[in-house]
Amino acid sequence: MEDQFFELMCEKSSSESANTSGRTEEFLDSSANTVDISENEEERDKMTNFLQVIESYTDQEFRRNFRLNSSTARMLIDRYNTSSFYTNKEHGGLPKVGASKEIYILLSYMANTNTFREIANLFNMSKSSAWRILRRVVEWLLSIGHEYIQWPSASKVQDNMRKFKAMKNIPNFVGCIDCSHINIKAPVSNKHAYFKRKQFYSPQLQVVVDADKMFIDVFAGEPGSLHDSRILRRSSIYEKATDDVESKFPFNSFLLGDTAYGNSQGLISAFRENGFLTPA
Incomplete structure (x- = not known):
């Protein structure tokens, strides 16, 4: 694997992953208390085609925006899509969120330190949905980290x-x-x-x-x-x-x-x- 960017969130063994998972959850919870995730504030216009924009990136543009190779991102998407952490069921009548979208949400957050408001606007969803997706994908990365580290x-x-x-x-x-x-x-x-x-x-x-x-x-x-x-x-x-x-x-x-x-x-x-x- 060419890029190990996501490995910052991983531990070397299953038990270590569990310990790190607990600490990661603590810091994510801390962020939740410092970032307003209410839905009552006025929001900027949300983008409806950001996934298409990402798919149109050249390899150089992709690496510049996400700090890893597009081939690595595709590998993550393929693995996540078949994992038990990902569900493609509709929730509350809303359109399904694809595995690629969930991975790109994580990469946007990690590579660019975007706020949840910015992520919500980019990916056309609520801040609370972006928050739940981020937590889920991080937990998945922790579960496979020992395979790479x-x-x-x-x-x-x-x-x-x-x-x-x-x-x-x-x-x-x-x-x-x-x-x-x-x-x-x-x-x-x-x-x-x-x-x-x-x-x-x-x-x-x-x-x-x-x-x-x-x-x-x-x-x-x-x-x-x-x-x-x-x-x-x-x-x-x-x-x-x-x-x-x-x-x-x-x-x-x-x-x-x-x-x-x-x-x-x-x-x-x-x-x-x-x-x-x-x-x-």
């Missing part, structure tokens, strides 16, 4: 080690780890824990990528006020490195982290540049 096999570990050695001349590392903050509106509960030093609210996203920049482990949802090293200690990858180091890090392999991390089992941190480092 996988820890490498022993042979793949060796392949990554060769690629990293060729790129950076550092031996034996299988992946790089770091955290990123996802800017959100203040959660309804415990919001102080999500307020970070850069003066905005966020959950943390910890990701491990391989030599091809593909996600091989994801841990999401911890409060933004926590330090990167503490996020690591709370994540499943830390437990795996401690309890099953030979299986997860064969051939004396390890992860490479920045100076926010300390050296630990399966992870080596970069040296701090204090003005006295030699090239060696």
Whole structure:
């Protein structure tokens, strides 16, 4: 799969997916409280042909608007259409919402940070309908994330080690780890824990990528006020490195982290540049 954009919402195993699902639901609920989804306000004119506009995009236009390839979107549509999460039954006498439309609603929301009012206008539906569709598709993505975000096999570990050695001349590392903050509106509960030093609210996203920049482990949802090293200690990858180091890090392999991390089992941190480092 060329694009793993949707993988930001996925966990590596079914149990991790369930945990992330709970945290995702918390943040979606928080958004619901900060976004007015009442239907009594005056709305802009809704578009009636936006799906046709999307289908007319060139590959370059599609990627520019949705931040992934059209072939990846088509794969998502085909899989979602046959999943138990999607229903093509009519609801309340309203026209059916196609699988492609539901996927495009998610992509519009994620790629462009559109408000529900904007999504409703683009896709000619109510804000509450857009909200329900978004939740449903996110839950589906969480359920299949473990199929795409996988820890490498022993042979793949060796392949990554060769690629990293060729790129950076550092031996034996299988992946790089770091955290990123996802800017959100203040959660309804415990919001102080999500307020970070850069003066905005966020959950943390910890990701491990391989030599091809593909996600091989994801841990999401911890409060933004926590330090990167503490996020690591709370994540499943830390437990795996401690309890099953030979299986997860064969051939004396390890992860490479920045100076926010300390050296630990399966992870080596970069040296701090204090003005006295030699090239060696």
